[in-house]
Amino acid sequence: MASRLIYPLYQMGNPQLRIFRPPFFLTLVRPGKEQPPDVVQFRIPMVMTKFDVRNYVEKIYNVPVGAVRTRIQYAQPLVIGTNKKRNHLNQKVKRPDYKVAYVQLAQQQTFEFPDIFPKKDVKSAEGSVEEMQEKFMEDEEQRQKPDPRRGGVTEWFGL
Amino acid sequence: MAATSAGRVLTLCRQFQNAFRISTTLSAQQSTVTLTKGRSYPHRLPSTLLSSSWSCNLDLAVQCRPLHTTISRRGLEEFFDIPENWGEATVKSGAPWTAKQLRTKSNEDLHKLWYVLLKEKNMLLTIEQESKRQGQQMPSPERLKKIDRSIRRLDTVVKERENALRLLQTGQERARPGDWRKDVFGRIYWYRFREHALPWYMNRRYKRKRFYTPAFVAPHLRLRLEKYLRAKTRKQKKESENQAVLKEKFPQMQAKSQ
Numbered sequence: 418m419a420s421r422l423i424y425p426l427y428q429m430g431n432p433q434l435r436i437f438r439p440p441f442f443l444t445l446v447r448p449g450k451e452q453p454p455d456v457v458q459f460r461i462p463m464v465m466t467k468f469d470v471r472n473y474v475e476k477i478y479n480v481p482v483g484a485v486r487t488r489i490q491y492a493q494p495l496v497i498g499t500n501k502k503r504n505h506l507n508q509k510v511k512r513p514d515y516k517v518a519y520v521q522l523a524q525q526q527t528f529e530f531p532d533i534f535p536k537k538d539v540k541s542a543e544g545s546v547e548e549m550q551e552k553f554m555e556d557e558e559q560r561q562k563p564d565p566r567r568g569g570v571t572e573w574f575g576l
Numbered sequence: 577m578a579a580t581s582a583g584r585v586l587t588l589c590r591q592f593q594n595a596f597r598i599s600t601t602l603s604a605q606q607s608t609v610t611l612t613k614g615r616s617y618p619h620r621l622p623s624t625l626l627s628s629s630w631s632c633n634l635d636l637a638v639q640c641r642p643l644h645t646t647i648s649r650r651g652l653e654e655f656f657d658i659p660e661n662w663g664e665a666t667v668k669s670g671a672p673w674t675a676k677q678l679r680t681k682s683n684e685d686l687h688k689l690w691y692v693l694l695k696e697k698n699m700l701l702t703i704e705q706e707s708k709r710q711g712q713q714m715p716s717p718e719r720l721k722k723i724d725r726s727i728r729r730l731d732t733v734v735k736e737r738e739n740a741l742r743l744l745q746t747g748q749e750r751a752r753p754g755d756w757r758k759d760v761f762g763r764i765y766w767y768r769f770r771e772h773a774l775p776w777y778m779n780r781r782y783k784r785k786r787f788y789t790p791a792f793v794a795p796h797l798r799l800r801l802e803k804y805l806r807a808k809t810r811k812q813k814k815e816s817e818n819q820a821v822l823k824e825k826f827p828q829m830q831a832k833s834q
Contacts, residue, residue, distance in 0.1 A: 423752070426771040438687065442698055445656075447706060457652065531656060533657070
């Protein structure tokens, strides 16, 4: 199938509809509210159903799926309560709504959303611009620090 | 399986794809299995293809190399990048697939590649959303554009092939049947048919949509035609005047070729 899918009409007795090359993309998100350990939260396209999500995850990712629950999330504007947001062309804008799916894993599997942005000590390359900048910043910080011989006492008062 | 510590580069980038083909003399479509080194998504299909080809191959005097392809069992980890890339500022990735390269691939390869690209895009979308959530910069956001382009080009190539097949087999130019029809405003447009459960004369919503121009629209049609012709002549006149002015300034200039 392609980007613009047209589903054929279903009447009783028709063969099961199959979609080859599904144009649907799932986004795994960190849950906003606390979820049970076996629940994985996805943002899915509006046209997908619970059955679609189950088949998608089972067939493409080989993950056993127990239950799937979905809901549609209305995209709130930045200032909740107003809908007066307009762009530079004075057109009314609204953020797109999205569907959220809560997929419960089968076979007592658990999933914890990992930390994808751990702090890494990055050493800049020797003689590069970044290294010089970092050195300069370190020197500046050193200059701004109060005299260590005063032992933490402020310099507001004399002596 | 080859070491997974090699970057994701290898799946996407054609230049780094050191594909080694295991081919038998049986038949071209059945036997070519392309495997990529390093990061790969071996699906069940290659192993089943291979097993069938190996079993009937024993009689032939062809050198068979037994090969085992492990099925990727990483599950939900595939929604994230490899752990070595977590926290990096940039992640190396290769060039997107071009339509020319994709046209050389077989239908099975394209089918598999679609799922490879799909999973990659899911991974990138996950990272993007998480980066927005954490207030961090997403490493190498250009990967999303590359994947989008690859997917679009793959779609184009598959459409081309389907079009060609349909033309050869049935002679139909379009996949979806349609017709030239007039709308209420007197404009002629290509109406694409939809599937209905009822015949058209029983479909109330369809009958409300008028595919003819009412009589009172006729004066408006004439006015619209006049407006269009006036605009056309205006444009042509302006163009010829412009040419005349330029010719005066630059007598050696060649006339603009249409």
